[in-house]
Amino acid sequence: MILFIQSFLTGDFVSLRFKLAIVGIMWLIVAIAIIIDLFSGVRKAKERGEVRTSVGFRQTVTKVVQYYAFLAFAFLFDCMLMLILSAFGLEEARVLPFSSIAACCFLVFIEWKSFMEKANDKYKKQFNRSVSDLATLLENREDLLHGLVEIIKKQTEKQKENNDEEDR
Known part of the structure; x- marks a missing residue:
């Protein structure tokens, strides 16, 4: 079974847990990347003698909201993709949540670039x-x-x- 919903409805909880675990791990990885970038930004601001205000922290909150909205849409795209594959009779295909994985890689890359800014x-x-x-x-x-x-x-x-x- 390749659908998240179908796995739930048919009671294939092993497949469902596996796919949801992948998505959850991707979301966790993005959270870790955001936290690393946040601490790096605070450290850089301290080194430059800049005052750390709520404005910078609000920007981080805005970034988190945008990133997780992006991840939620990637998850929805994964669900749609699995539904489409099921409609074409590819129910036995082992489909991973590729959109969520790609979105995670993209967001981690952005955070890495931000971290690497000197x-x-x-x-x-x-x-x-x-x-x-x-x-x-x-x-x-x-x-x-x-x-x-x-x-x-x-x-x-x-x-x-x-x-x-x-x-x-």
Whole structure:
């Protein structure tokens, strides 16, 4: 029997347990990959002296929801695939949940790439952003200086007004 549902209905619990175990193991592997990436990200943030806020942790929760939705759709695809094969009379074929296995491999690959990102690459991006910001400031230095002069004038006028009020 190749269907999850058919295995359940016919009482073939050995086949059902085997297929569900494969899917469960795939889901567990993805959870482990997410946890490894999370700890790696926290460690990298500590090394860079960055503050760890709830924003980063919320991103992890969002990622978990998206990943497990993807895995759920892969599981549904496996069920549909097994139903289609059954319709073609391939009931005796030993079909594994290939979509779930492929989805797991894809997600673990993504997490591995994230884990392998070097903190130096992030430093380079931050440095490039800083250089770009500096170039923008230098291009707009006249406007910046004019704005600073205006702010200083206003502060000076306020101080004079405050001093005049105190003298009265």
